[in-house]
Amino acid sequence: MKMTEMKTKNKCRRIRAWLYSTISRSFGPEANWLNDHIMRCPRCQRRLVSCGKVNLALSFMKSQPHELDLLMRANTQTIAVLKHSLRSELKAQKLETKLPEPKMLERYSKYGHSLVNLAACIVILLLMKIGVFSSMGQFHNQGQRVMKQYYARQVGEDLADEVFPKDTKPPSSSNYRGFTNA
């Protein structure tokens, strides 16, 4: 039941992805017929140019810098007309000297790359710890079993039990550190 459900879900996902790519190929801004039309239609060209101009003007407005102390001045001017009791508050005095601060995301964006690298390293270490060492343990156990069977065949069961006692614990991952380093 679950398998059929999973298959149906996968099929749905594939169809969705296909539909999306087909629609964006046929009707998206990079569709050939649209590009051909714009190349020949002066009216559409004019519209596109004027939309671009609006976006350009908006970018100019956004990129225009102001003085660093503008927030401070605005706060000071505003606090000066508030009630006297509010003006003497400590918070008000702090606001009068407040400078703009970058947002949290902007502040830590420079560490983003290093954080991603660190996360990747941690994931790799975890995978190594879980995956590699557990398979190494399995490999060791199986090897021991094969050796015991060989000894049992060659020198007898009793001697093999003595060499490889039953309560031998599988080695811990720490035993392999030297091995991996080597």
Place this chain on the structure above:
Amino acid sequence: MGELTLMFSKAISYGSVWDYAASESVVESQRWILSTMQKYGQELVTLLWRILGNEQDVCDAYQDTFLQLAHFEGGQKPDNVKAYVFRVANNVAISMLRRRIAEKNRLPMAITSSKSISSPVKELNSKYLQETLRECITQLPEHLRDVVTLRDLAELSYAQIGKILGISGATARVYRCKAIQLLAVWMNKEE
């Protein structure tokens, strides 16, 4: 006589205690204004600066916004303070901009130099483009104008704009699209 003086001095001391208590309660009840200033001040200044493009106007509009906030329904705190301050700041800035444009239009043509610049140069002139866009924004209907300023100048998300204006995020998106189309047509006419 002595009793009278004593009573008078007592009255004065009670009065000052009363005044002190009253001012304390005012501080307590209106401290949120300072918190609002601390929380949204930077975003508001950015929005006002981008709408007005003049530092003194920004300070005036900012002051007006917080004065309106302080006097909202006799000093009451609005339910959605962020929505209130952003809408008020937007409206105040647009009114100032309209006034400024009207004053500029009253000046004789010879003084306003931008009209004399030839067209290709105009298109590359960032100041000219900004001024034209500002003029066009003031002519937009209120619901479209609010979305454009909050989305493109305050850089808020559609969800935040929806909350501020009391509409859905999808509606805000549609309004922004319409606004840009209108602005594009008007900016072409301006030339």
